[in-house]
Amino acid sequence: MNAIICGGGIAGLTLAWWLDRYGWEVLIVERAPALRDQGYAIDFFGSGYDVAELMGLVPQLRETRYPIDEVAYVNRDGHQVSRLDYQAFAQQVDGRLVGLLTRGDLERVLFGALSDRVHVRFGLSIDAVTPTGDQVTVTLTDGDRQRADLLIGADGIHSRVRELVFGAERWFLRDLGYHTAAYVFTDDVLCDHARGRVLMVTAPGRLAGIYPFGDGKVASLFAHRSSQPALPADPRATLRRIYADLGWMADRALARCPQPPALYYDQVAQIEMPRWSRGRVALIGDACQAVSLLAGQGASMAMGGAYVLAAELGASADVATALARYEARVKPVIQRQQAAARRIATWFVPPSRWRMAARDAVLRLADLPRLGWLLRPLLSPGMDSVVPRSAAAPPMPSHARAQGTRG
Numbered sequence: 001m002n003a004i005i006c007g008g009g010i011a012g013l014t015l016a017w018w019l020d021r022y023g024w025e026v027l028i029v030e031r032a033p034a035l036r037d038q039g040y041a042i043d044f045f046g047s048g049y050d051v052a053e054l055m056g057l058v059p060q061l062r063e064t065r066y067p068i069d070e071v072a073y074v075n076r077d078g079h080q081v082s083r084l085d086y087q088a089f090a091q092q093v094d095g096r097l098v099g100l101l102t103r104g105d106l107e108r109v110l111f112g113a114l115s116d117r118v119h120v121r122f123g124l125s126i127d128a129v130t131p132t133g134d135q136v137t138v139t140l141t142d143g144d145r146q147r148a149d150l151l152i153g154a155d156g157i158h159s160r161v162r163e164l165v166f167g168a169e170r171w172f173l174r175d176l177g178y179h180t181a182a183y184v185f186t187d188d189v190l191c192d193h194a195r196g197r198v199l200m201v202t203a204p205g206r207l208a209g210i211y212p213f214g215d216g217k218v219a220s221l222f223a224h225r226s227s228q229p230a231l232p233a234d235p236r237a238t239l240r241r242i243y244a245d246l247g248w249m250a251d252r253a254l255a256r257c258p259q260p261p262a263l264y265y266d267q268v269a270q271i272e273m274p275r276w277s278r279g280r281v282a283l284i285g286d287a288c289q290a291v292s293l294l295a296g297q298g299a300s301m302a303m304g305g306a307y308v309l310a311a312e313l314g315a316s317a318d319v320a321t322a323l324a325r326y327e328a329r330v331k332p333v334i335q336r337q338q339a340a341a342r343r344i345a346t347w348f349v350p351p352s353r354w355r356m357a358a359r360d361a362v363l364r365l366a367d368l369p370r371l372g373w374l375l376r377p378l379l380s381p382g383m384d385s386v387v388p389r390s391a392a393a394p395p396m397p398s399h400a401r402a403q404g405t406r407g
Helices: 010-021 047-054 058-064 086-092 103-113 160-165 188-193 235-242 248-255 298-315 319-348 353-366 372-382 398-402
Strands: 002-006 025-030 041-045 070-074 080-085 097-102 119-122 126-132 135-140 145-148 150-153 173-186 197-203 206-214 217-225 264-271 281-283
Touching: 002 010, 002 145, 010 025, 010 103, 010 298, 041 047, 041 103, 041 298, 047 058, 047 097, 047 298, 058 097, 058 103, 070 353, 080 086, 080 353, 097 103, 126 160, 135 150, 150 160, 160 281, 173 319, 188 206, 188 217, 188 248, 197 248, 206 248, 235 264, 264 319, 298 319, 319 353
Parallel strands: 002 025, 002 150, 025 119, 070 197, 150 281
Antiparallel strands: 041 097, 070 080, 126 135, 135 145, 173 217, 173 264, 197 206, 206 217
8 A cells, every 4th residue: 555645844744654564655745845854842741741651752751852841921021920831731741742843853753763764855736636536646846756555644734635636724713813823043141041041022912922942042022912814915014013011032033033034924713514535535633633732732633643543554455444443532632632722722822901910810829838739720721632542553564673873
């Protein structure tokens, strides 16, 4: 059996690893010219941690992480008003947490774990999809045509595969009323000031955050309420206008804001679909199960969904049955996470000063001994795992033993 995976991000790379383990031939096509360096920082736990453990990758991920002691909410002058103790956070997930990787870090570890048997072609996407009996014919953007037993759309919230096979994005995208942005820049002053901490400054309807990477590198995150789903023509100018009054920390970050594509800017949204597969085409990751930035577990659930899909394909000779079982196992968890993300949105980006004060009060209480359980509602979107406790990786096939992994 062979599969074409459109998208070389977290979901696509994880699925390729597992399908190769089950003896499938795999081709990944990725629109970007190379692995991406940027992306949000992520707290990695839940399904993703469980899958990474089965893949033997947790030690590598722990080496890659950026040590963080706390998430501190500060005022415009940089003085702390509340905090989230990272150790208390870890205790809520029994220590099964890798703190603050970036999506790019995780993708590099996953890519390096692939065997040489998995073919990866960068700088390509898909122009056309044609069903051909029990297979599917795919036309790539360079004109090449490939036939496969299964096409997987792992190409994100703005999925090209979903558009070609299932219909227009507007049919499935649920706008949550926020815009978000992220980029990485160099600033020794901010890196030293934030060392060991994630720093967040908020105002009604707005949040700006920074976290240090070492060597002077700082990652930023911005989120603000927006009544217009359409993205601005000049996102850098928009950020500088909206966050201009949030104090010196935001000022320094905004002064170093690049233009796209180094600046990521998008609406905060979820994808809701009645079905995740059609014939010999299926979707994984944000292409079908985007939970949004507010849930904070997109990367983890992408790995969980990829694991389940591969496991079902490995367990059944019938592709249609495997796709139906994958969706039945994963979709209920995703729907719960999406609903939870919508509920906690006003705590992540408080719309008013009293909401800000309430959030700070909860965090201060949670910082007291024996009251760490107050953090659990904030973590509830990521507590479910789609990986059964008895799960184990299948034996490595002979072709994978004979070939190495990518460096």
